[in-house]
Amino acid sequence: xxxxxxxxxxxxxxxHSIPSEYENFxxxxxxxxxxxxxxxxxxxxxxxxxQASRDLDFEIVPLMFAQTGPLGTITSDAFERILGEIxxxxxxxxxxxxxLLDLHGAAVSEEFHDMDGEITRRIRNxxxxxxxxxxxxxxxxxxxxxxxDNTDITTVxxxxxxxxxxxxxxxxxxxxxKTVKKEIAPVQWIETPPLIINIVNHNTNEEPMKSILxxxxxxxxxxxxxxxxxxxxxxxxxxxxxxxxFIVITDNxxxxxxxxxxxxxxxxxxxxxxxxxxxxSIEEGLKEAVTIKSKPVVLMDAGxxxxxxxxxxxxxxxxxxxEIGISGILQTLYDPDSVEECIGKIGSSITLKVGGKSxxxxxxxxEVTGTIKKYFEGEFEDLGRTHGGGRYFDAGDTIVLETxxxxxxxxxxxxVGNTSIELYYSLGLNPINYPIIIAKGVMSPRPAFEPxxxxxxxxxxxxxxxxNLKNFSFSKRRKPMFPFEIDEAVYD
Numbered sequence: 001x002x003x004x005x006x007x008x009x010x011x012x013x014x015x016h017s018i019p020s021e022y023e024n025f026x027x028x029x030x031x032x033x034x035x036x037x038x039x040x041x042x043x044x045x046x047x048x049x050x051q052a053s054r055d056l057d058f059e060i061v062p063l064m065f066a067q068t069g070p071l072g073t074i075t076s077d078a079f080e081r082i083l084g085e086i087x088x089x090x091x092x093x094x095x096x097x098x099x100l101l102d103l104h105g106a107a108v109s110e111e112f113h114d115m116d117g118e119i120t121r122r123i124r125n126x127x128x129x130x131x132x133x134x135x136x137x138x139x140x141x142x143x144x145x146x147x148x149d150n151t152d153i154t155t156v157x158x159x160x161x162x163x164x165x166x167x168x169x170x171x172x173x174x175x176x177x178k179t180v181k182k183e184i185a186p187v188q189w190i191e192t193p194p195l196i197i198n199i200v201n202h203n204t205n206e207e208p209m210k211s212i213l214x215x216x217x218x219x220x221x222x223x224x225x226x227x228x229x230x231x232x233x234x235x236x237x238x239x240x241x242x243x244x245x246f247i248v249i250t251d252n253x254x255x256x257x258x259x260x261x262x263x264x265x266x267x268x269x270x271x272x273x274x275x276x277x278x279x280x281s282i283e284e285g286l287k288e289a290v291t292i293k294s295k296p297v298v299l300m301d302a303g304x305x306x307x308x309x310x311x312x313x314x315x316x317x318x319x320x321x322x323e324i325g326i327s328g329i330l331q332t333l334y335d336p337d338s339v340e341e342c343i344g345k346i347g348s349s350i351t352l353k354v355g356g357k358s359x360x361x362x363x364x365x366x367e368v369t370g371t372i373k374k375y376f377e378g379e380f381e382d383l384g385r386t387h388g389g390g391r392y393f394d395a396g397d398t399i400v401l402e403t404x405x406x407x408x409x410x411x412x413x414x415x416v417g418n419t420s421i422e423l424y425y426s427l428g429l430n431p432i433n434y435p436i437i438i439a440k441g442v443m444s445p446r447p448a449f450e451p452x453x454x455x456x457x458x459x460x461x462x463x464x465x466x467x468n469l470k471n472f473s474f475s476k477r478r479k480p481m482f483p484f485e486i487d488e489a490v491y492d
Contacts, residue, residue, distance in 0.1 A: 001058040001059060001097040001098070001177075001180060002058070002059045002061055002094075002095070002096050002097055003049075003053070003058055003059065003060055003061065003096060003097060003098045003099070003100050003173070003176070004061050004063055004089075004090055004093070004094070004096045004098070004099045004100065005036065005046065005049055005060050005061065005062045005063060005065075005100045005102075006063045006064050006065065006086045006089070006090070006099070006100075006101055006102070007045075007046060007064070007065035007066065007067065007101065007102035007103070008064075008065075008066050008067075008082055008083060008086065008101075008102075008103060008107070008119060009065075009066070009067040009102055009103060009104045009107075009138075010067065010068060010070070010071075010074060010104055010106075010107040010115075011070040011104050011106045011107070011138065011140060011234060011307075011308070011309060012070065012071070012072070012073055012074060012106060012107050012108035012109075012115075012237055012309065013070055013071065013072060013236040013237065013308060013309025013310070013464055013465065014072065014073055014108055014236065014237050014238045014239065015072075015236055015238065015309075015464045015472060016070075016071055016072035016073075016309050016310070016311075016464050017072060017358075017359050018071055018072050018311075018358070018359075019071070019072045019073055019074070019075050019110075020068060020071040020072060020073065020074040020075065020078060021075050021077070021078050022075070022077055022078040022081055022082070024068045024071060024078075025066045025067065025068045025078060025082065027068075028067060028068035028069060029065065029066065029067040029068065030064075030065075030066050031062075031064070031065040031066075032063070032064050032065075033062055033063070033064075034062065035062075036062035036063075036064075036065050037062065038392070039065070042166075042389055042390075042391040043163075043165060043166040043385055043386075043389035043391075044102075044165050044166055044169070044388065044389030044390070044391075045102045045136045045157075045165045045166065045168065045169035045172075045389065046065065046102050046169065047165075047166045047169065047389060048136070048165065048166035048167060048168065048169025048170035048171075048172070048173065049100050049102070049136075049169050049170070049172075049173045051166065051169075051170050052169070052170045052173035052174050052177065053173065056173075056174065056177050058097075058177060058180075060100070061093060061096070063086060063089040063090065063093065064082075064085055064086050064089055065102065066082045069306065069307075069309075069415055069417065070306070070307060070308055070309030070310075071309055072309070073108050073109065073110055074107060074108065074109040074110070074115065075109070075110055076109060076110045076111050078109075079109040079110075079111070079112070079115060083118075083119055083122065086123075087122060087123070087126055090123065090126060090127065091126060094127075096127070096131060097131070097132075097180050098131060098132040098133070098134065098176045098177075098179070098180050099123060099127060099131060099132070099133045099134070100134050100136075100172065100173055100176060101119070101120070101123070101133065101134065101135045101136070101151075102135075102136055102169070103116045103119060103120075103135050103136075103137055103141075104116065104137065104138045104140075104141060105135075105137035105138055105140070105141020105142060105143055105147070105156070105231065105234075106138065106140055106141050106142050106233075106234035106237055108237055108239055113239040113240065113241070113476070114144045114146055114147075114239070114241055116135075116137075116141070116144070116147055117144045117146030117147045117150070118146075120133065120135065120146065120147050120150035120151050121146060121150050123150070124150040124151075132152040132153070132176050132179040132180055133150070133151045133152055133153075133176075134151060134152060134153035134154075134155070134172045134173065134175065134176040135147065135151050135153070135154055135155070135172070136155050136156075136157075136165075136168050136169045136171075136172040137154065137155070137156045137157070137229075137231065138156070138157055138162065138388070139156055139157040139158065139159070139160050139162060139202075139204075139230075139231060139232050140160075140202075140231070140232055140233065140234040141156060141231045141233070141234065141245075142231075142233050142234050142237055142239065142241045142242045142243065142245075143156070143190060143192070143231045143241075143245040143247065144190075144192075144241045145190055145192075148188045148189075148190045148247065151188075152176065152179055152186050152188075153172055153175045153176050153179065153186055153188075153227070153249065154188055154190075154229065154247050154249070155168050155169075155171050155172040155175070155227055155229055156168065156229035156230065156231045156247065158204070158213060158216075158229065158230065159204050160202040160203055160204045160209070160232060160443050161203075161387040161443045161444055161446045161447050162387050162388045162389070162444075163385050163387070163389075163447060165388055165389040166389055171227065175226060175227060175249070178226075184226055184251045184252075185251060185252040186226060186227075186249050186250070186251065186252075187249065187250055187251075187252060187253065187254045187257050188247060188248070188249045188257060189247070189248055189249075189254065189257035189258040189260075189261045190245055190246065190247045190261060191245065191246045191247075191261040191262050191264070191265035192241070192243055192244070192245045192246075192265075193243070193244065193265045193266075193268070193269050193491040194243065194478050194480060194481040194482060194489045194490075194491060195243055195244045195268065195269060195272055195275075195481070195482050195489070195491070196233050196235050196242060196243045196244060196275075196469070196481065196482070196483070197209070197232055197233065197235075197244060197275040197276070198235070198275060198276045198277060198467060198468075198469065198483075199235060199302070199305070199308065199442050199443070199465070199467060200277060200279055200302065200442055200458050200467050201274070201275050201276065201277060202232050202442070202443050203443060203446070207274060208268075208271040208274040208275055209230075209232070211271070212230060212264075212267065212268050212271065213230060215264060215267050216228045216229075216230050216246075216264055219248065219260050219263075219264065222250075222256070222260075224250045224251050224252075224253045224256055225248065225249070225250055225251075225256070225260065226249050226250060226251055227247075227248070227249040228246075228247070228248050228249075228260070228264070229246070229247040229248075230244070230245075230246055230264070230268075231244060231245045231246075231247070232244060233245065234308075235469055236308055236309060236464070236465055236472075238472070238474045238475060238476045238477055239476050239477065240476055240477065240478055242477050242478070243477075243478065243481065244265075244268060246261045246264045246265045246268070247261060248260040248261040248264070265491065266491065269491045272482050272483070275483070276483045278460065278468070279302065279458045279459060279460040279467050280457060280458070280459055280460060281459070281460055282316060282317055282320045282459050282460075282461055283320055283324060285299055285457045285458075285459040286299070286317070286320060286321055286324065286326050286436075287324070287326075288457060289326075289435070289436050289455075289457060290326055290435070290436075292454055292455055294454035295432065295433075295434065295435045295436075295454055296330070296431060296432060296433075296434050296435060296436060296437045296452065296453060296454065297435065297436050297437070297453065297454055297455050297456075297457065298436075298437045298438075298439050298445070298449045298453040298455070298456045298457070299317065299436060299437070299438050299439070299457050299459055300439055300441060300442050300445065300456060300457065300458040300459060301314060301316075301317055301438055301439065301440045301441070301459060301461050301463075302441075302442050302458055302459055302460060302461055302463075302465060302466060302467040303316065303361075303362070303459075303460075303461035303462045303463025303464070303465055303466045303467070304316075304362055304440045304461065304463045304464075304465065305440060305441045305442050305444075305463075305465035306415060306416070306417040306418065306440045306441060306444075307387070307417045307419065307441050307443075307444035308441070308442070308464075308465035309464065309465060310362070310440065310463055310464050310465045311334065311358035311359060311361070311362045311415075311463070311464065312332070312333070312334035312358075312412075312415040312416070312417075312440060313333055313334045313335055313355040313356060313357055313358050313362055314355065314356070314362035314363050314440070314461065314462075314463050315333075315354070315355040315356040315362065315363035315364065315365065315366045316362065316363040316461050316462055316463070317329075317331075317438055317459065317461060318331070318355070318363075318366050318407070318438075319363055319364070319366055321407075322366070322405065326436070327405050327406040327407055328406055328407070328434060328435035328436055329407040329408070329434070329435075329436045329437070329438060330407075330408045330410075330424075330429070330431060330434040330436070330437045330438070331407070331408075331409060331410065331437070331438040332395075332409075332410040332411075332412055332416070332418060332423070332440065333354055333355045333409055333410070333411055333412070334355075334358075334411075334412050334413075334414070334415045334416075335354050335355055335357065335411050335412070335413075336396070336397075336412075336413035336414075337357065338352045338353075338354045338399070338411050339396075339397050339398065339399050339411050339412065339413045340397075340413075342372045342375075342399040342401070342411065343375060343397060343399070345372050346372050346373070346374065346375055347371070347372065347373075348371070348372050349369065349370070349371055349372075350369070350370065350371075350372055350401075351367065351368070351369040352367070352368055352369075352401075353365035353366065353367050353368075354366060354368055354401075354409065354411060359464075361462065361463055361464055362462070362463050362464070363462075368401070368403045368404075368405070368407075368409065369403065369404045370401045370402050370403035370404055370409070371401070371402045372399060372400070372401055373400040373401065373402050374399070374400040374427055374428065375397070375398070375399060376395075376397075376398040376399075376400075376426060376427055377397065377398070378394050378395040378396045378397055378398045378412065378413070378414065378416075379392075379393070379394045379395075380393050380394075380395075380420070380422050380423055380426040381393070381422065382420040382422045384420075384447075385447060386419050386420050386447055386448065387419045387443070387444040387445070387446070387447055387448075388419070388444070390419060390420070393416060393420055393422070393423065394414055394416065395410075395412040395413070395414050395416040395423060396412055396413035396414030396416075397412075397413040398410060398411065398412050398413070398423075398427070399411040400427050400429070408429065408434065410423070410424075410427065410429075417440070417441060417444055417445075418439040418440050418441055418444070418445040418448065418449075419441070419444045419445055419447070419448055420448050421448045421449065421452070431452060432452050437449070437453075442458060442465075442467070469483070469484070470484070
């Protein structure tokens with residue numbers, strides 16, 4: 001059996017001012033053919049596909065995998081060029097017994113707000129109704145009926161932070177294999193109540209998500225249920241399908257798939273008031289951090305969540321820390337211009353205005369004077385389990401700047417999320433020696449920082465990924481919807 005493998009992965013923040021162009025994918029991840037084999041043993045969705053192929057003895061034909069970090073809306077040019085190449089590769093390298101797709105589920109292009117749905121539609125039109133198609137999605141997917149209608153198997157990561165991408169990829173591939181072998185006849189049903197959960201409550205190890213996932217697992221006691229998926233949704237895409245979703249797949253029992261997905265959606269709906277909370281202000285979080293004697297305290301910069309599509313150069317926390325006299329901070333900042341000024345000047349003192357250059361949402365540049373301590377080419381590897389299963393990272397040209405006010409700034413020329421602490425070790429820095437670490441994210445940095453943090457504090461910082469969704473002007477989402485129209489939103 002020959003299964004085609006392709007991926008087109010993007011989490012689109014429609015509030016981000018910088019569009020995602022073809023070149024962004026080229027500079028990030030654009031793998032073709034055997035190049036995809038570098039993901040073979042990674043704890044990623046693709047890694048799970050490969051593991052299933054070894055265990056179940058089917059051949060994977062790697063075609064194309066394109067991915068870039070979360071940014072703004074994908075240009076029509078980028079969408080058509082990448083998907084066009086994937087479609088050509090499927091057509092020219094077949095026939096195939098099945099298609100395996102690694103998608104995110106929250107991708108938005110200029111023309112298609114449900115970009116992932118459009119991908120599945122075109123692939124279905126190409127291969128016809130008889131070839132099984134499976135997709136594995138991020139838990140922050142805004143899953144649509146279009147995606148489900150054009151696939152045979154839809155699976156979603158079931159952990160946030162995302163530590164099961166490979167397991168769910170394996171699960172997806174195994175179900176597609178059973179479909180090809182005619183061991184199961186899958187039918188899918190999706191429920192999409194008018195509900196979104198605040199990003200700070202996405203942790204599946206804590207309530208309310210913990211109970212919702214426990215409830216979903218109970219459905220597996222029915223022997224006709226082959227898969228259950230809960231998607232938390234991605235709140236920073238202003239599109240109609242934004243929100244939570246619940247997908248149940250049965251072996252040829254549509255009514256049961258429908259009833260069970262509705263049951264699970266209703267269970268989550270009844271917990272909707274637990275899904276939204278208020279976090280500490282920047283000043284409150286900083287003041288609490290300095291009262292904690294053990295180090296490091298990790299402050300989550302929710303408004304500059306790189307994994308959610310932010311700028312990576314917010315200075316709001318640094319400005320406030322200087323204002324109230326708090327130092328000893330370790331933080332990354334995306335600032336290619338400042339990096340360029342520092343290259344070739346190791347050991348020199350320099351005054352720079354760093355950060356706050358991408359837009360007007362993430363603070364003003366902050367002037368710092370300090371010593372340029374180290375240059376690093378930016379590529380590093382993490383062999384542990386990271387959010388999303390990432391293994392290979394690239395911060396681009398990187399500078400360590402020790403400032404006169406006793407902060408350590410890591411200036412990068414590429415937007416790199418704080419999902420791995422290996423960057424610090426690559427720079428000769430030990431993060432446990434710092435009183436305060438600012439991690440740009442909410443959930444994605446947790447697997448990296450929880451083992452070393454004395455405490456993690458989420459800050460309600462401004463930015464394109466701010467925790468409080470009422471800071472954003474939505475124009476395309478469904479109405480009414482909880483928590484925006486609390487009294488009007490209903491689900492029966």
